[in-house]
Amino acid sequence: MLRHFTLEYWIDEGWYVGxxxxxxxxxxxGESLAELEENIRDAYHLMIEDEIPHRTMVQTKELIRKQLGLK
Structure with a gap:
């Protein structure tokens, strides 16, 4: 399934950062917009691969949430 996301980017000292x-x-x-787009795709796929074990854990374990007050 093709998903669409918004690429936000800026140029910093000649590099496209996004x-x-x-x-x-x-x-x-990346050194160009095309290279940035390719690198963003790679980073997205690496993140998705890394999250697969976490999704399995959440499905098999009880998720607990607690409010935490901080100064």
């Missing part, structure tokens, strides 16, 4: 707006933690860079 992130996926809808997927926190997917960042990358």
């Amino acid at each position: 992130r996926l707006k809808e997927v926190p933690g997917v960042f990358s860079q």
Whole structure:
């Protein structure tokens, strides 16, 4: 299934730096916009592969949430 995300990017000292707006933690860079897009795709796929064991854990274990107050 093809999913669509928003690539937010900027140019920093000649490098194209970007992130996926809808997927926190997917960042990358490239020497061109095309390279940035390729690297973002790679970063997204690596994140998805890394999350598979976590999804299994959540499905088989009880998820507990607690409010935590911080100063």
